[in-house]
Amino acid sequence: MAEVGKGVNAGKLASNVQKRITRAQEKVLQKLGKADETKDTAFEEEVAKFNKQLADGSKLQKDFKAYLAAVKTMHECSKRLQDCLAEMYDPEWFGKEEVDSIAEDTDLLWQDFHQNLVDNALISMDTYLAQFPDIKARIAKRERKLVDFDSARHHFASIQKGKKKDEAKIAKPLSLMEMAAPGWAQGIITAHQIAQTNLSRNQAEEDLGRAQKVFEEINYELQEELNTLWDSRVGLYVNTFQSVAGLEEKFHRDMGKLNQNLSDIMTKLDEQRLAKKGVTTASTGKSEEAANHNLSESGSDAPKSPAKSTESREKPPVSQSPRPASSQEVKQENIINLFEDAVVPDINISTQPQNETPTVTNGSSDAELPPSVLYKVKALHDYGATDSDELDLKAGDIVLVLPFANPDDQDDGWLMGVKESHWLQNKNLLAKGVFPENFTQKL
Numbered sequence: 001m002a003e004v005g006k007g008v009n010a011g012k013l014a015s016n017v018q019k020r021i022t023r024a025q026e027k028v029l030q031k032l033g034k035a036d037e038t039k040d041t042a043f044e045e046e047v048a049k050f051n052k053q054l055a056d057g058s059k060l061q062k063d064f065k066a067y068l069a070a071v072k073t074m075h076e077c078s079k080r081l082q083d084c085l086a087e088m089y090d091p092e093w094f095g096k097e098e099v100d101s102i103a104e105d106t107d108l109l110w111q112d113f114h115q116n117l118v119d120n121a122l123i124s125m126d127t128y129l130a131q132f133p134d135i136k137a138r139i140a141k142r143e144r145k146l147v148d149f150d151s152a153r154h155h156f157a158s159i160q161k162g163k164k165k166d167e168a169k170i171a172k173p174l175s176l177m178e179m180a181a182p183g184w185a186q187g188i189i190t191a192h193q194i195a196q197t198n199l200s201r202n203q204a205e206e207d208l209g210r211a212q213k214v215f216e217e218i219n220y221e222l223q224e225e226l227n228t229l230w231d232s233r234v235g236l237y238v239n240t241f242q243s244v245a246g247l248e249e250k251f252h253r254d255m256g257k258l259n260q261n262l263s264d265i266m267t268k269l270d271e272q273r274l275a276k277k278g279v280t281t282a283s284t285g286k287s288e289e290a291a292n293h294n295l296s297e298s299g300s301d302a303p304k305s306p307a308k309s310t311e312s313r314e315k316p317p318v319s320q321s322p323r324p325a326s327s328q329e330v331k332q333e334n335i336i337n338l339f340e341d342a343v344v345p346d347i348n349i350s351t352q353p354q355n356e357t358p359t360v361t362n363g364s365s366d367a368e369l370p371p372s373v374l375y376k377v378k379a380l381h382d383y384g385a386t387d388s389d390e391l392d393l394k395a396g397d398i399v400l401v402l403p404f405a406n407p408d409d410q411d412d413g414w415l416m417g418v419k420e421s422h423w424l425q426n427k428n429l430l431a432k433g434v435f436p437e438n439f440t441q442k443l
Helices: 002-032 041-088 096-129 132-180 183-283 288-297 327-338 420-426
Strands: 375-379 398-402 414-419 433-436 440-442
Touching (some): 041 096, 041 132, 041 183, 096 183
Antiparallel strands (some): 398 414, 414 433
């Protein structure tokens, strides 16, 4: 059995070698123009479209893999950014749990987006391109079978021509043999020559028929498959880009919601920071000891602030209010009250232009004040704030009195306001606080 196997393998190898030699000879003859070559223009066009389709599909696959790599890189960068925010975010800040949850949801969203792209686009693209190597190999096989067919066709044609030449050669010796050989010998020689010629011709004809059949079968199958493959590219492009577009749209929509939530948290955190900064500005400056020191320096006639508790603020006793004003001071106060809304410019004919807007004695114009201001008061004595919701006052400070958001929160003897200097500088009422009314005088 082993010997038979070796013989079969050796015979097959020899046959393959002979086929390659024959094909090489045929190609040389065709290139030299000594043998004609079978041309199939329609099939050559199909092969050209196949090559273009393969090149386009390979480029699409390459670019899509680059896109996936970019998505993965963006995922990693986004995760590092979210992790950085989570590490920096103080636990006591507003929305700490929501920020951590947004970071986790963002990471999962990127993972799902990448995996869906692989499942819905890359796998189908890989399956599509997997058809091309087999068809490409069969196209090459068809080319070999076409060379075999041409070689068999040329061989058969050469035998046909050789038969006529042999018949002419046989006729001439027979005339000589008729004189030297008996009649029965001449017939045997002629019959042998004719039999050999017919045997070669029949073998060549069988080889031609077999080569033609193999070529036509593979040629027909390939033409059908190439047409089907060419049409399938449309479906691949549609499915690929529809999947990518749909997945991107969903990803950006969901990511937009997470980004909006994160933006809202940052906005709220900033609002709390500004509000805290305003309260801090109103309460900064002096400690309780510094406030007592200021009170002692302001003079023995400075009043005491009304008592303040979490429940109520009592109106200060009469004995603690500022000293009564003299009759001359009362008259001056009445005059001031009479003209408190008047604007009295400093008239200087030599320096002030005729159309210049007159200045205000208290340093601001009522037209510039917000509509929520009730009136103004002037601090007559220093007052050191003893709580975070109180204003720290210096004698001479102008305070814009504001209404309480809830009238029930107002204690007797206390007013709500903001320093006029803060309003002129910042144009906001954030640094407001309460202060004792008996430390001020209404303007």
